[in-house]
Amino acid sequence: MATSDVALGEIKSGTNTRNRVVNNFSINVATVNGSGSQSANSVLLKSIFGMGVPVSGKNLFPSNIAGLPTWYTIRASKDGYVARKRDAEVLIAINPETAKQDVLALPVGGVAIYEENLNLKQYRDDVAFYPVPFDKITAAICPEAKLRKLVKNMVYVGVAAQLLTIDLAVVEHGLRKQFAKKQKVFDLNFGAVKAGFDYAANTFTKQDPFYIERMDKTADKIIIDGNAACGMGAVFAGVTVVAWYPITPSTSVVEATTDLLKKFRVTPEGKATFAVIQAEDELAAIGMVLGAGWAGARSMTATSGPGISLMAEFAGLGYYAEIPGVIFDVQRTGPSTGLPTRTSQADLLSVAFLSHGDTKHIVLLPGTVRECFEFGYSAFDLAERIQTPVFVLSDLDLGMNNWMSEQFNYPDKPLDRGKVLNAEDLERLGGFARYRDVDGDGIGYRTLPGTRHPKAAYFTRGTGHNDAAGYSEKPEDYIEGMERLARKFENARKLVPGPLTWKDGSSKIGILAYGSSDYAIRESMDQIKAEYGQDVDYMRIRAYPFAHEIHDFVASHERVYVVEQDRDAQLASLLKLDLQAEQVVKLRSILHFSGLPLDAQTVTEEFATREGLGINAAEHVENVEEHEGAVAS
Amino acid sequence: MATAAPAPKLNHIGLPVLEYRGGKTTLCAGCGHNAISERIIDAMYQMGVEPERVMKMSGIGCSSKSPAYFMSRAHSFNSVHGRMPSVSTGAILANHTMTTLGVSGDGDTASIGMGQFVHLLRRNLPMIYIIEDNGVYGLTKGQFSATADLGSKLKTGVVNDLPAIDTCALAIQLGATFVGRSFSGDKKQLLSMLKAAIAHKGTVMLDVISPCVTFNDHEGSTKSYKFMQDNDEPINEVDFVASFDEIEVDYGSGEVYEVEMHDGSNLRLHKLHEDYDPTDKSNAVRTLMEAHSNNEILTGVFYINTQQPTFIDLLNIVDEPLGQLPESVIRPPKSALDGLMASLR
Numbered sequence: 001m002a003t004s005d006v007a008l009g010e011i012k013s014g015t016n017t018r019n020r021v022v023n024n025f026s027i028n029v030a031t032v033n034g035s036g037s038q039s040a041n042s043v044l045l046k047s048i049f050g051m052g053v054p055v056s057g058k059n060l061f062p063s064n065i066a067g068l069p070t071w072y073t074i075r076a077s078k079d080g081y082v083a084r085k086r087d088a089e090v091l092i093a094i095n096p097e098t099a100k101q102d103v104l105a106l107p108v109g110g111v112a113i114y115e116e117n118l119n120l121k122q123y124r125d126d127v128a129f130y131p132v133p134f135d136k137i138t139a140a141i142c143p144e145a146k147l148r149k150l151v152k153n154m155v156y157v158g159v160a161a162q163l164l165t166i167d168l169a170v171v172e173h174g175l176r177k178q179f180a181k182k183q184k185v186f187d188l189n190f191g192a193v194k195a196g197f198d199y200a201a202n203t204f205t206k207q208d209p210f211y212i213e214r215m216d217k218t219a220d221k222i223i224i225d226g227n228a229a230c231g232m233g234a235v236f237a238g239v240t241v242v243a244w245y246p247i248t249p250s251t252s253v254v255e256a257t258t259d260l261l262k263k264f265r266v267t268p269e270g271k272a273t274f275a276v277i278q279a280e281d282e283l284a285a286i287g288m289v290l291g292a293g294w295a296g297a298r299s300m301t302a303t304s305g306p307g308i309s310l311m312a313e314f315a316g317l318g319y320y321a322e323i324p325g326v327i328f329d330v331q332r333t334g335p336s337t338g339l340p341t342r343t344s345q346a347d348l349l350s351v352a353f354l355s356h357g358d359t360k361h362i363v364l365l366p367g368t369v370r371e372c373f374e375f376g377y378s379a380f381d382l383a384e385r386i387q388t389p390v391f392v393l394s395d396l397d398l399g400m401n402n403w404m405s406e407q408f409n410y411p412d413k414p415l416d417r418g419k420v421l422n423a424e425d426l427e428r429l430g431g432f433a434r435y436r437d438v439d440g441d442g443i444g445y446r447t448l449p450g451t452r453h454p455k456a457a458y459f460t461r462g463t464g465h466n467d468a469a470g471y472s473e474k475p476e477d478y479i480e481g482m483e484r485l486a487r488k489f490e491n492a493r494k495l496v497p498g499p500l501t502w503k504d505g506s507s508k509i510g511i512l513a514y515g516s517s518d519y520a521i522r523e524s525m526d527q528i529k530a531e532y533g534q535d536v537d538y539m540r541i542r543a544y545p546f547a548h549e550i551h552d553f554v555a556s557h558e559r560v561y562v563v564e565q566d567r568d569a570q571l572a573s574l575l576k577l578d579l580q581a582e583q584v585v586k587l588r589s590i591l592h593f594s595g596l597p598l599d600a601q602t603v604t605e606e607f608a609t610r611e612g613l614g615i616n617a618a619e620h621v622e623n624v625e626e627h628e629g630a631v632a633s
Numbered sequence: 634m635a636t637a638a639p640a641p642k643l644n645h646i647g648l649p650v651l652e653y654r655g656g657k658t659t660l661c662a663g664c665g666h667n668a669i670s671e672r673i674i675d676a677m678y679q680m681g682v683e684p685e686r687v688m689k690m691s692g693i694g695c696s697s698k699s700p701a702y703f704m705s706r707a708h709s710f711n712s713v714h715g716r717m718p719s720v721s722t723g724a725i726l727a728n729h730t731m732t733t734l735g736v737s738g739d740g741d742t743a744s745i746g747m748g749q750f751v752h753l754l755r756r757n758l759p760m761i762y763i764i765e766d767n768g769v770y771g772l773t774k775g776q777f778s779a780t781a782d783l784g785s786k787l788k789t790g791v792v793n794d795l796p797a798i799d800t801c802a803l804a805i806q807l808g809a810t811f812v813g814r815s816f817s818g819d820k821k822q823l824l825s826m827l828k829a830a831i832a833h834k835g836t837v838m839l840d841v842i843s844p845c846v847t848f849n850d851h852e853g854s855t856k857s858y859k860f861m862q863d864n865d866e867p868i869n870e871v872d873f874v875a876s877f878d879e880i881e882v883d884y885g886s887g888e889v890y891e892v893e894m895h896d897g898s899n900l901r902l903h904k905l906h907e908d909y910d911p912t913d914k915s916n917a918v919r920t921l922m923e924a925h926s927n928n929e930i931l932t933g934v935f936y937i938n939t940q941q942p943t944f945i946d947l948l949n950i951v952d953e954p955l956g957q958l959p960e961s962v963i964r965p966p967k968s969a970l971d972g973l974m975a976s977l978r
Contacts, residue, residue, distance in 0.1 A: 177976075220978070221978070222974060222978055224977050232970075236964060236970060238960060238963030238964040240727070240955045240956065240958065240963055241723060241727055241956075243719075243722075243723060260965075263969075264965035264969050265962075265963070265965070267951060270949070271949055271950060271951040271952075272949055272950045272951065273950070273951055273955065273958055273962055274950075274955065275726040275948050275950055275955060277726065279719065279752075280748055280749065281748065283716060283719065283748075284716070284719035284722075284748070284749050284752065285719075286719075287712070287713075287716045287718075287720045287722070287723065287749070288720070288723035288726070289723060290712075290720055291710070291720035291722060291723025291724035291725075291726075291727070292727040292956065293723070293727075294710060294720070294723070294724060295688070295723070295724040295727035295728045295731075295956050296727055296728065296954070296956030297723075297726065297727035297728075297955050298963070299723060313716075317712065317713050407974045407978075408970065411964075414960060415960045415963075447708075448708075448728075448956065449688045449708035449724065449731060450685065450686060450708075450728050450730065450731055450954060450957075451685065452683075452685050452686075454652075454684075454685070454706055456685060456708070457684075457685065457705065457706050457707055457708045457709070458708065459700075459701060459709045459711065460708070460709060460711065461710075461711040462711065462712065462713060463711065471701065
C-alpha cells in the first residue's frame, strides 16, 4: 500500500484513486481453454481468501478441450456477497482473441493487466493500463520451453498480487498448499509469481483504486466446489457402489467420490470395500444403481440433463418397485445438448416426474456447498428409509465453481438403513409381504438377496403387483398399490429438508427460490432495501415434495415472486400444482436463463420494475393494479 | 400313521426338488421356455445350490417372465426391457457371493438390450446369462427378432431378409468365458451345460433355442422343434461331473476334452467334430461362421476359459458382500472429515 498515493492525479478521466475501493471488486481473467490457467486462478482466489477477504470464483468456459476462450472471474466482497456480479473491474487479458472485447467491457475506471503486445491502450483511455511482457518474463525464469505456457499463468498472479496489494507471503502459502509435496514444481511456480510481482513493483506506479486489504472474515472457512462437496457427502453416507457415465458438469462428483473412497475405503490388506464402475451409458448407470440398491448396497450415480432423459424408464421402475438409489443431477443448459458448460435450473420438472405413468420423485435442492455435503449424505438415508430413488438437484454454478463456506459438520446421526428384515426377523414373524403397509406410513419391509431364510425371497417387478409382490392385474390391487405410493410420497413432505426463511420484517411481499439462486437473492434483498427501502421476505425451498411451511409462506404474503433459472417457470409450475387455487394467483415469476449464473442486479431490477419501485407513489399503485390485472405470470 | 409316505429324495444339501420349484407357468403349453425352467430346477437341485443364495434376474418378454416359474425361494428381479445386464451388474457388485442367473430372450438381448449385453460380456461378471431364443417377439404377436435366420419365414409368410446375430460368436469375441448353445428339447445336453455353468466362475452365455409354439413352430421356421430335430449338430457331447459325484469313467485320450472347473468339478466334452478345441477363441468363432453357411445349427460348448479374472477380481473387493458391510466400515470416522476440512482451509 506504500505505492497507493503516488498515482494521484496521474490517470486521465474516469479513475479516482482518492476513492479507494477496498475488498469490493471483481477480477476477470481472460485466457484460452486448455492453457493451464486453472491452477493460477485458484492460487489467486485462495490468496484473496488467505487475506481474510470473502471471495468466490466462477469459471465461464466453453465446451471444448483446448483453444476456445475462457474467463474466470474472482469476486472479492467485504460484505460476503459471493454471487456473480455483472461487471468485473479488473481485467487480466491473456487471450488475444478476446482482448479487445474484454477491455471494452471494463467499466470506466477499471484496470487492464495484459500482454504488452496486445496494445490495448488503442481502444480506450478511461481505464488504468498495466502492460506486461509475459513471454519475456517467463522465458527468463523457465528454461524449459514446454513448461512456459503453464508457468506464464503464475506470472499474472504475481503482477496482480503486487498491484492489488496482496501479501506475497500469503500467495506463497497458498501455492505451497497447492503443490504440497512437489518442491520443484513449487519452486518453478513461485519463481514465476515472484518474477511478476517484482516486475510490477519495479515498473508500475499504482494508477487505480482497487486494493485487497487484510480482514478476518475467512477464518475457519473453507473453499470447495459443490461437486466435491456432493462426493464428500456420499462418502460420509457410506456409498458403496458408484455407477456412472461421464458428462459435464457432473463428472467431478464421481471423481471426488472415487478419490475419497480410495482414501478411506481400502482395508489394511489392500482390498476395496467399494466398487466404482464406469457404465456404458446412463441407462446402464441407473440400472446398476438400482441393482445394487436392491441387493443392499448404498449406491449412486451422477449425471446431467441428457443423462437424466436416458434414465427415465429406470427411474419409474425404481419408484414402482420401490428401490433405493441416489442420483445427483448437476443441471446444465438444455434443451438437448444445449449449452453443456453453462448453468441452469431447467431440469426440475423433468426430474420431479421422471418416467411415464404416475411417477413422482423426491428431489433434494441444495443451495450451498454445505448443503451439497449434507444432502449428499441425507439423500442415502432418505432413499433407504422411503425405499425410492432420491434425486439431488445441483447445477453447474454450484457444482463446478469455488465457494467459500462454513466447515462441514460430521453427520450427527447413525446411518438410517430403513426397513430391512433379516433371517431372525423372518423366523419371528413367520414371513412377510413386501409391499404391505404394516406401519401406516406407506413403506413396506424388504429383505436382501442372500438372506438365509426360506421365506426371505420376494419377486421384484415393474409389472403390476399385489402387496405380496405377486403379479397382479386386479384393479383393486393396482389402486391399493398406487394409493399407498401416494401416501408414502405425501409423508415424505415431513422427512425431507424443510425450507429456510429470511425475514426482513413483516413484509407483504415474498420471494421463493431454490438452489444456487440463493446468494444472488440475498444480495438482492439488501439492494432492494438500500435502494428502495423495501422489505422482502425470502424462503428458500430445499426439497420436493414441498413442506407445508411453503404453503403457509405463500398464504401469509400478498405477492410472492418465484425466482428461478429457467424459461418456463418450472418451480412456479410445481408450486401451482400444490397450492390452493386462491394462493396460486399470488405467484409471479422472475426468470433468468442466459446460461450465466444469476446475479443480484437482475433480481433487483426485475423486482423493482414489477413492483413499480423507484417511481412516484401514485404511479406505483396504478402500475401494480394494472400489472396484477393484466399479467398472469 | 400306519404307513409312512416314502421319504422324498434329497440332494446333497438335504433339500427335495420341490424346494426348487416356482409358481405355475403362464406361458403357452409346449413353450420351450418351460422346458428350460425345468432344466434349471434340475441343475440347481442336482448341484445342491442353496436357493436363498441365488439371484434370478430378467428383462422383459416371455422369457423374462420365466424366473417366476422356478425357484420361488430365490430373490428375483424382473427389470425393464433389455436392461437386465445393468441391474445384474449392480446386484452382483453389492453381493458377489451369490449365484446369479439371468434369463433373457432374443429380443431382450439382441435388439433392445444389445448395448448392455455386450458390455456385460466384456466385464466377465460372474453370472449365467441364458437367452431363451425363439427368433420372434411373442407378447406382441410374432414379429421377427434379430436372431431370426436369413430366409426364415413367419406364419404370415413374411421372409426375413436380414442376417441373424449370432450371440454365441459375439459372446466369445467380447469376453464371456463360457459360451454354448443348446436346445430346449435336448434335456441331457442342456442339463449338463447348466450344471457346468453353475460351477463356472465368470460370465456364462448360453443361447438356448426354445421354439415358440404359437408364433414360430411352422414350416419355414428355423427355430421350430422340427427344424432343430433335423438340423441340430452337436459339436461335442457335454458331460458334467460334479465335485461331489463319485463317478469314475475312463475315456480314451484324444476323445475327450476335459476341463477342471473352479469348484473341483469336471466338464468333459466328448469330441464329435474332429479336433475341436473349446479354448481356441478364433477357431470357435470361425467354426460358428462356417456352420451358418452350411445351414447347421451347432450346439454344445463352444468356448471355455477358466483362468480369466472376473470383474470382481479386477475390482479387488473384499470377500464379504459389499451391500452388507457395517456402518463402521462404510462411513469414514470424524477424523477423516476433520482432515479434509483442514486441507480446504
